[in-house]
Each structure stands twice: as C-alpha cells, then as structure tokens.
Amino acid sequence: MTTPWDDWNHILKIDPDKELPEGVTYGDLCATGTDAIEVGGTMGITEENMSAVIDACAEHDVALYQEPSNPDVVLEDDALDGYLIPTVFNAGSPFWITEAHKEWVRLEGDLDWERTTTEAYIVMNPEADVATLTEADCDLGADDVAAYATVAEHMFGQEIVYVEYSGMLGDEGVVEAAAEATDESTLFYGGGIHDYDSAYSMAQYADVIVVGDLAHDEGIDAVRETVEAANDV
Ligand SMILES: CC(C)=CCC/C(C)=C/CC/C(C)=C/CC/C(C)=C/COP(=O)(O)OP(=O)(O)O
Numbered sequence: 595m596t597t598p599w600d601d602w603n604h605i606l607k608i609d610p611d612k613e614l615p616e617g618v619t620y621g622d623l624c625a626t627g628t629d630a631i632e633v634g635g636t637m638g639i640t641e642e643n644m645s646a647v648i649d650a651c652a653e654h655d656v657a658l659y660q661e662p663s664n665p666d667v668v669l670e671d672d673a674l675d676g677y678l679i680p681t682v683f684n685a686g687s688p689f690w691i692t693e694a695h696k697e698w699v700r701l702e703g704d705l706d707w708e709r710t711t712t713e714a715y716i717v718m719n720p721e722a723d724v725a726t727l728t729e730a731d732c733d734l735g736a737d738d739v740a741a742y743a744t745v746a747e748h749m750f751g752q753e754i755v756y757v758e759y760s761g762m763l764g765d766e767g768v769v770e771a772a773a774e775a776t777d778e779s780t781l782f783y784g785g786g787i788h789d790y791d792s793a794y795s796m797a798q799y800a801d802v803i804v805v806g807d808l809a810h811d812e813g814i815d816a817v818r819e820t821v822e823a824a825n826d827v
C-alpha cells in the first residue's frame with residue numbers, strides 16, 4: 595500500500611449532495627492546486643450523486659478518492675485512486691467503528707485492499723451531521739484527543755488520524771495535541787477553514803488540512819487561498 599497522503603498538504607472535500615456556486619465547475623475545483631479531491635458527505639449521499647461528481651472530476655489531473663459514508667454508496671471505478679473509509683473512534687454506536695465495515699466485507703467478500711485505507715476520525719463538533727449520525731461523544735479535551743490519536747497510531751496501526759470539526763473552526767490546542775501525539779500517522783484536520791489565516795492556523799499542526807463547505811459556499815478563489823496557506827507553512 596502506498597501512502598500518497600504523506601506528501602499532501604491540502605484536500606478538497608466535495609459533497610455530492612451540495613450545489614456548486616454559480617459559474618463554478620468541478621474542473622475549476624480540481625485545478626485549485628489542491629493535492630487531492632475526496633468525494634463524500636454524511637447526509638443525502640447516493641450512488642447517483644457520487645458517480646456524477648466522480649465522473650466530472652475523473653477527467654482532470656488530480657488525485658481522486660471516494661470517502662463513502664456507508665457501504666451502499668461505494669463505487670467500483672478505475673478513475674478512483676482509492677477509497678478512504680472513515681471509522682469513528684469516538685462514536686457512540688459500534689456500527690460506525692467496525693460494524694459497517696464488517697457488513698461491507700460480509701456482503702462484498704474480498705475488497706480492493708491495495709486501494710483501501712481507513713481514516714481514524716475523532717469527531718469534535720456536536721452540531722455536525724456526522725456527530726448526530728454516529729452519536730459521537732464530542733465532550734473531549736485536548737488530552738482525550740491526543741490519547742485517541744495515540745491509540746489510533748500505536749494500537750490500531752492507523753495511517754490517517756482525522757480531527758474533524760466539520761462546520762466549525764476547531765480548537766488549535768486540540769489540533770496541536772493531536773499533532774504531538776502522532777508520529778507515523780498522517781494527521782488530517784477538517785472544519786470551518788474559510789480563508790488564508792484559518793487555513794494557516796490549522797496547517798501549522800495538521801499534516802493535511804481538509805476544506806469542504808467553502809467550495810460550495812464561496813468558490814475557487816477562496817479555496818485557492820487555503821491551498822496557498824497549506825503550502826506556505
Ligand atoms: C464501511 C463503509 C464503506 C462506510 C462506513 C463509513 C463510516 C463509519 C462513516 C461514518 C462517518 C461519516 C458519515 C463520514 C463521512 C464523511 C464526513 C465526516 C463528512 C462530513 O459530514 P458533515 O459535514 O457532518 O455532513 P454534511 O455536510 O453532509 O451535512
């Protein structure tokens with residue numbers, strides 16, 4: 595298994611359930627300088643809207659990953675560089691830690707392991723759909739998050755640890771603690787990045803920053819600023 599994310603600074607996460615701003619195309623988003631496109635979201639994800647976005651991005655020269663929110667929407671598509679499969683370490687229901695994964699393997703049999711990697715999520719914004727869905731315990735301090743990150747790296751061998759504040763800018767101290775706790779694992783941070791400064795502040799600690807809603811709400815210039823910040827750190 596290769597680990598291309600070792601070389602990334604920036605991911606653009608496109609939600610197939612959300613519109614793009616007037617005049618913006620998927621091609622424009624692929625050309626923002628981001629290191630990779632991750633296609634996924636929590637609510638309203640279908641095979642149809644997933645494949646529409648993946649087909650549109652496939653024509654462009656950028657790494658392309660699917661982040662399925664459940665086994666039903668996984669697409670077998672050669673245009674994908676791989677599958678980033680969430681597992682939510684602080685989920686309230688085991689379904690989102692290992693059970694969805696067990697069901698996927700039970701129904702599919704042998705998976706494309708070469709192209710499949712898990713992301714060890716620590717979900718921190720209780721208002722986010724992903725927190726509600728997974729019944730995540732978001733009442734965590736920096737020490738809890740650091741300990742989860744250590745468990746993910748040393749006990750569960752996770753290549754990717756993902757501090758997820760989807761919809762809000764997170765606590766820098768928490769992200770710093772996660773960064774100090776991880777050594778081998780690549781630390782992803784996502785949530786509320788909306789300009790150069792917010793991108794820079796999180797990129798100081800995270801190996802890779804993930805930008806989501808900004809692409810849908812603002813468009814390409816705003817996304818480009820975040821790419822610049824990620825590469826400036
Ligand atoms: C086993 C397989 C194939 C899938 C299971 C994968 C799991 C455990 C998913 C649970 C977490 C999840 C739904 C992740 C999706 C990515 C994500 C966190 C998107 C951000 O979501 P929000 O920003 O909260 O939601 P919306 O923007 O869609 O409202």
Ligand SMILES: O=P(O)(O)OC[C@@H](O)CO
Nearest residue numbers: 760761784785786806807
């Ligand atoms: O939409 P935002 O708040 O940028 O969050 C990005 C990403 O971490 C969501 O999974």
Ligand SMILES: [Mg+2]
Nearest residue numbers: 760761806807
């Ligand atoms: Mg979101």
